[in-house]
Amino acid sequence: MSACCIHQTWPVRGGALQLGLSGQLGKPARSAWAKYEPGTDGWLPLWRHIEDSAAVAGLLWDEWLPAGLRRLIAEPLPGGEVDGRKLVVWLAGVHDIGKATPAFACQVDQLADAMREQGLEMRSRQAMGPDRRLAPHGLAGQVLLGEWLEERHGWVPKQTGQFTVAVGGHHGVPPENGQIKALYDHEELLRTPGRSSGAWRAVQHELLEATAQHFGVEDRLEAWRTVKLPQPVQVLLTAVVIVSDWIASNPDLFPYFPDAASCSGQERLAAAWRGLDLPAPWRAEEPVGDAQELLVSRFGLPVGAKVRPVQEAAVGLAREMAVPGLMVIEAPMGEGKTEAALAVAEVFAARSGAGGVFFALPTMATGNAMFSRLLKWLKRLPGDGGARHSVHLAHSKAALNEDFAGLLARGGRVAAVDLDAVVSADGSGDRARCASAELVAHAWLRGRKRAMLASFVAGTVDQLLFAGLKSRHLALRHLAVAGKVVVIDEAHAYDAYMSVYLDRVLAWLGAYKVPVVVLSATLPAARRRQLVEAYAGTADPTEAVEGIREYPLLTAVTPGGVPVVRCPQASARTTDVRLERLADGLDVLADRLERELVDGGCVLVVRNTVKRVLETAGVLKERFGDGAVTVAHSCFVDVDRAGKDSDLRMRFGPPGKETSRPVGRHIVVASQVAEQSLDVDFDLLVSDLCPVDLLLQRMGRLHRHQRGENQEDRPVRLQKALCLLTGADWEMEVPAPVRGSVAVYGAYALLRSAAVLGPHLDGGRQRCVRLPADISPLVQGAYGEASVGPESWAQVLQEARAQFEGHRADQEGRAAVFRLGDVGRPGRPLFGWVAAGVGDADDTRAGRAQVRDSRESLEVVVVQRRADGALATLPWLEADRKGRARGGLVLPQDQAPASFVARAAASCGLRLPIQFSYAETLDRAIAELEQLYVPAWQGKDSPWLSDQLILALDEDCQTRLAGFALRYSPFDGLEVIRD
Secondary structure, three states, X not given: OOHHHHHHOOOOOOOOOOOOXXXXXXXXXXXXXXXXXXXXXXXXXXXXXXXXXXHHHHHHHHHHOOHHHHHHHHOOOXXXXXXXXXXXXXXXXXXXXXXXXXXXXXXXXXXXXXXXXXXXXXXXXXXHHHHHHHOOHHHHHHHHHXXXXXXXXXXXXXXXXXXXXXXXXXXOOOOOHHHHHHHHOOHHHOOOOOHHHHHHHHHHHHHHHHHHHHOOOOOOHHHHOOOOOOHHHHHHHHHHHHHHHHHHOOOOOOOOEOOOOOOOHHHHHHHHHHHHOOOOOOOOOOOOOOHHHHHHHHHOOOOOOOOOHHHHXXXXXXXXXXXXXXXXXXXXXOOOHHHHHHHHHHHHHHHHOOOOEEEEEOOHHHHHHHHHHHHHHHHHOOOOOOOOEEEEEEOOOXXXXXXXXHHHHHOOOXXXXXXXXXXXXXXXXXXHXXXXXXXXXXXXXXXXXOHHHOOEEEEEOHHHXXXXXXXXXXXXXXXXXXXXEEEEOOHHXXXXXXXXXXXXXXXXXXXXXXXXXXXXXXXXXXXXHHHHHHHHOOOHHHHHHHXXXXXXXXXXXXXXXXXXXEOOOXXXXXXXXXXXXXXXXXXXXXXXXHHHOOOOEEEEEEOOOHHHHHHHHHHHHHHHOHHHEEEEOOOOOHHHHHHHHHHHHXXXXXXXXXXXXXXXXXXXXXXXXXXXXXXXXXXXXXXXXXXXXXXXHHHOOEOOOOOOHHHOOOOHHHOOOEEEEEOEEOOOOOOEEOHHHHHHHOXXXXXXXXXXXXXXXXXXXXXXXXXXXXXXXXXXXXXXXXXXXXXXXXXXXXXXXXXXXXXXXXXXXXXXXXXOOOOOOXXXXXXXXXXOOOOOOOOOHHHHHHHOOOOOOOEEEEEEEOOOOOEEOOOOOOOXXXXXXXXXXEEOOOOOOOHHHXXXXXXXEEEOOHHHOOHHHXXXXXXXXXXXXXXXXXXXXXXXXXXXXXXXXXXXXXXEEOOEEEEEEOOOEEEEEEO
């Protein structure tokens, strides 16, 4: 492409664009380039990209950024939201000014030659050598903008950084002070020395001055000189610049020259915005009526249903708060905390200007369950002018969720944001262009760094914790959560490692004034205090919060404020649970169940390890028959695991048309998967000894619903709730938990649990555990500092505590390595904000390991190898919702499988158990799995199976891996036996 050809694409003075930015620039400034498409004549001048980016930023401010974030950005500016919009547009416009430098411009010879013809001399790319790396265009732009503000507008250096860092950080990592100094030491990268130095400086200043004038900030720069931008505002400005740049850099939306040379800026922007078609944020309206009316209308409660006191109190407290803040809702299992949280979220969103909701849960399974409930709630929200809402399921296997996949296919008022779907458009001519434009919205709001920007998100808590992890493009994650109401469920479920991140995230959420709702049935008082302190940013006023023992309990605080508490009544229904020790023998268990189930009944047996689940299920099947025993644990392939959850809800859920409770006797043997977010109800509970808060969660599945007056519809022997506590040697002076339980929970938590439960065991002085009245005393006793248990336990408890505190200190220390710093003082630039971070963080196995203290685990896709060597999907897979068969489909090895077949295979993902997490075994397993490498399944033609490790079972569903024999069945899941 010749320089002459380039010049011919410039709009001329007096043409359609004379009122645009180019009309204010001379030829040298117009010759600077921003984008180039290799192998074509396509390029984009810098002035055009400045216009495009600024225009997009203006529309994002007007139509996409939630009102609460606009107010937050505008708050420190003297001109309020008018200044806020101008600042966002201007920063987005100047973000690529660093491309008007020799270090950048030299990269494309023909474009560099055109600039040389205008007096902008520069060495070739080869001649500059590795020094070019010292001047990435974001950092160069930050330096140039700072110089211009100081030289032309009298700003002092310490004032410029808080504004210019949005330019320096627009590629995801704000510069560090050392990088800035190194660039100042190599000024030749910014301006070629000698006669052309003045030409470069003139062009840079001309572009900056024209931009300031064009976007209306020239007369505001004096007023902004004394502004101190809070660091959260700097983060949001950076994030909006990133979003604007990414959209404006999409050639499908903003075509390159020469094809686009004849379009006016207004036409170009209008076409791009139509093609992008971003759903607007939620604009919540303050709900009218009392809590009863609100919850009945949003959750379809049956006629005559009365809202729970906790729900009523939560809505009332939300309305009483001067401004939305943090609300901690502690209430028993089954008390409607989820519904209360969404009702509070609606009030908070209306008052704060939040544009959506993020519901964070501990696991993918609980995220999937919440996603369905979130969709039902969304459909009952009052309409806001027919606006579409963007929705996302935020975990690594979201695309396999049927509800999510169905939304992707249907579209409509609720538009799902796809994570990594591969989209293609068939057709030609105008039809193809239209299809392509419609897909841009999915293509832009897709990917692990952007999907969280959807308005309504349910997913794993990892996505929230990533906001506290120093990583690339962290500003985008902050933009995603800062514009929403954040709900954190099962807050008791996060260990010390995760809590380090959660507390730091809460500190930033408080600084952003994000409304937060925290839910727990069993929250230790000390943890409650830490959550409140982290969010409020104050320590002294929260000390009294730890001493409160009432239950249920609502605690609320605003950023920098003093906590307030409410103590609503629990619902009238109480459950008295008899608690008995049971020796840890499988025959002992089977004998006891035979006695208890003489008249039938449904039993839940919860074990702390998968190994114990399978051992127990094997013995019980021999005694009661295969059909009378169901197994549920984490080592099922994804589609079987989802089917298990659905089956449990259908058979053991609340009474009604949607459930079909087994007749006779039935036993469910499960791991911890049964203790979280499953609305299931059993007549009898058997549990391994575990931390007391988790035992109470398990008890929440016992007599959860009323079955006849005084539970008379249950078997006679089981009309009184009974929990048998096993998993320990109870004959010893100090109970000895089984080794597997100690490995999972640690001895200290188990022993303190046994100690506080002592008075309730075997008809002790308190005779039973009364729910909900005993929940708080038990939890606070187990997690408090006071001595518990008999004096004879003291030495063993002391030793266990020392080990526990050492482990906790180790967790906290390791978590702090990559944890984001605390919020800095206003005016302090974000330089080095994510320095020494982890690079890119996402919801992959490696990404999750950054915010969870867990061993690295292997994930595989399980298929079956037939006798003839062919690979196929697992034979028992049920048809999908459209009736298409998924089981036994052949997976060709000489080509990429059809998308439907590959997706069916990918739905059989499985995380291998802990045996494969130890270094030597892990390496050996990977080496063996990599032997089944199918080249045709790699790359973009096979997105479902590319880069996946494939575990092939034989026709008997068995195989060997890394010295272990593996056996799988859809009834029992994966069984691992050492060879």
